[in-house]
Amino acid sequence: MGWAIALHGGAGDIPHSLPPERRLPREACLRHCLQIGVDALTSRKSPLDVVELVVRELENNPHFNAGRGSVLTTSGTVEMEACIMDGKSMRCGAVSGLTTVVNAISLSRLVMEKTPHIYLGFKGAEAFAREQGIETVDASHFITQENVERLKQAKEANRVQVDYTQPVEKDVKRDELKPDGDSQIGTVGCVAVDSEGNLAAATSTGGLVNKMVGRIGDTPIIGAGTYANSLCAVSATGKGEAIIRGTVARDVAALMEFKGMSLQEAAALVVGDRVPKGHVGLVAVSATGEVTMPFNTTGMFRACATEDGHSEIAIWDS
Amino acid sequence: MGRGWAIVIHGGAGVDPNLPLHHQEEAKKLISRCLSIGVSALRCSLPAIDVVELVVRELESDPLFNSGRGSALTEKGTVEMEASIMDGPGRRCGAVSGLTTVKNPISLARLVMEKSPHSYLAFAGAEEFARRQGVEMVENEYFITELNKGMLKLAQEANSILFDYRVPNTGSETCGASMEKPLIMNGLPISVYAPETVGCVAVDSQGQCAAATSTGGLMNKMTGRIGDSPLIGSGTYAGNLCGVSCTGEGEAIIRGTLARDVAAVMEYKGLGLQEAVDFVVKERLDNGGKAGIIAVSRDGEVACGFNCTGMFRGLATEDGFLEVAIWD
Structure with missing residues (x-):
């Protein structure tokens, strides 16, 4: 027993050759966010508050694909989505298609607390944000030069693919293109448990580079990208479509509930069996303070800490 | 090879016990008609995924239930529809939300599954995809019925969210009476109202399962509200x-990840189909949440379960079982 926290900044084909100027700021951000989370937990903030706080920090950091730094749609715009869930009450909130809300995760919390609904999307969600007086900015705030470049590369790669006529090339799906390999399919997330066993999970993302306008991924879908109940809290990242199909976050909890597996066994089975290799990573904590951070991709930006003093910041397999 | 085809259809759970008889008859007639369309398709060896799409299209096109034409209205008096479809083999899936002009949302969900790199498209982007795919589009007016305009007026006068076929009622003999801490909407527990989504599940003679669900959502819902219907696993x-x-x-179904959990308890606990449905209805709906579930297994079994006053439903199997019912 004891508190525990884990967070991620996306799983994917992160090359081992990732240059220091791209690696170090991300590691620094993970360390900073972990510290904020640990401080909040030790000052007895509720896990729900902790995961929101940490994900806000991750959203505000342009190095990860959420909030500022979100990747761009095929039209060059940003459409952000997020989801939050409280383990004990199983209350949850989700948002999609945000274009001006600074912290998508906080709007999802407001959907959970201030509406009779769980999930608001697009214009209706933006209107709700204004009604609630949450901070909004011009959509251009979220767009970084790096992501403009990424979109350009993705589009060029797509054009090349269309130009090729070989059947093999036709099989290349648009979402499998990874022009520069790092954080293409990134998402941020945080899970936390306090020493009383209260759990919460939160996930936030800008989605997929060059995604179609209106595309919804796994992040805002309860049971896919995000889930928490009285046993565990889970935040997943990777190829959204595969995570939706695998109901990844719920299945970790379901295996614990229905098969009596430990957190680690359940998470390992889901990452190993429910989703094809190269598609998923997740962070999870259990009510008893266990942590696990498995992935079947090349790497996952991740960090965790537990009350008994274990702490870790990592990208690839150790 | 499977052990025979089977199909189940629903037109929503939580039926007003005082629903006039002629409405009940109309609903049963529609379900019977859709059921026989599904049965014929299965007899002609159509794959399950085609059958569920076909049947849900019929349900959407008829104004009776809350999907496609006849959808519930948002607080602004518009229609925003959503749907999802999933194919058992390979667990391929497609979903749509926030549709305003697509005549058959379920078919657009199928196109998202087959013609886009994504699983889920919503609002303006989904509408744009629909135009590019050349699916049938109509004015938003087409979906709006006089009956639903009246219902919205009623809901707005009560300043509340209203599901189809239900009028605000503060009496204790309602679905929401068992809630310990009911979510209060302007003085009324939200669960006194019941929704009316449509859905179809089928297994073909190859033993391949598929599922499809389509809805207009809640009466008087906020624009932008997404419910359980398009969410895979819910x-x-x-x-x-x-x-x-x-x-x-919808909100109780999302929290309970009901649809996935039926499959999960079969997979992880070894329960049979009906046992799984009963387990999920009993154990996975929190705070007195009300819902109904229909299911088919690859072995050609059918099952349904609900914990509210009734569910519009029709069931048929290859070995001759046939049932169209509303109440327990």
Whole structure:
């Protein structure tokens, strides 16, 4: 027993050759966010508050694909989505298609607390944000030069693919293109448990580079990208479509509930069996303070800490 | 090879016990008609995924239930429809939300599954995809019925969210009476109202399962509200073992990941189909949440379960079982 926290900044084909100027700021951000989370937990903030706080920090950091730094749609715009869930009450909130809300995760919390609904999307969600007086900015705030470049590369790669006529090339799906390999399919997330066993999970993302306008991924879908109940809290990242199909976050909890597996066994089975290799990573904590951070991709930006003093910041397999 | 085809259809759970008889008859007639369309298609060896799409299209096109034409209205008096479809083999899936001009949302969900790199498209982007795919589009007016305009007026006068076929009622003999801490909407527990989504699950003679769900959502809902119907694992799920479609209080269904859980308890606890449905209705709906579930297994079994006053439903199997019912 004891508190525990884990967070991620996306799983994917992160090359081992990732240059220091791209690696170090991300590691620094993970360390900073972990510290904020640990401080909040030790000052007895509720896990729900902790995961929101940490994900806000991750959203505000342009190095990860959420909030500022979100990747761009095929039209060059940003459409952000997020989801939050409280383990004990199983209350949850989700948002999609945000274009001006600074912290998508906080709007999802407001959907959970201030509406009779769980999930608001697009214009209706933006209107709700204004009604609630949450901070909004011009959509251009979220767009970084790096992501403009990424979109350009993705589009060029797509054009090349269309130009090729070989059947093999036709099989290349648009979402499998990874022009520069790092954080293409990134998402941020945080899970936390306090020493009383209260759990919460939160996930936030800008989605997929060059995604179609209106595309919804796994992040805002309860049971896919995000889930928490009285046993565990889970935040997943990777190829959204595969995570939706695998109901990844719920299945970790379901295996614990229905098969009596430990957190680690359940998470390992889901990452190993429910989703094809190269598609998923997740962070999870259990009510008893266990942590696990498995992935079947090349790497996952991740960090965790537990009350008994274990702490870790990592990208690839150790 | 499977052990025979089977199909189940629903037109929503949580039926007003005082629903006039002629409405009940109309609903049964529609379900019978759609059921026989599905049965004929299965007899002609159409794959399950085609059958569920075909049947849900029929349900959408008829104004009776809350999907397609006849959808519930948003607080602004518009229609915003959503749907999802899932194919058991390979667990392929497609979903749509926030549609305003697409005549058959379920068919657009199918196109998202087959013609886009994504699983889920919503609002303006989904509409744009629909135009590019050349699916049938109509004015938003087409979906709006006089009956629903009246219902919206009623809901707005009560300043509340209203599901189809239900009028605000503060009496204790309602679905929401058992809630310990009911979510109060302007003085009324939200669960006194019941929704009316449509859905179909089928297994073909090859033993392949599929599921489809379509809805207009809640009466007087906020624009932008997304419910359980388009969410894979909540309103809709299909895998190798079974196909599942849910209806009821969307928010309770989402929290309970009901559709996935029917499959999960079969997979992880070894329960049979009906046992799985009963387990999920009993154990996975929190705070007195009300819902109904229909399901088929790859072995050609059918099952349904609900914990509210009734569910519009029709069931048929290859070995001759046929039932169209509303109440317990």
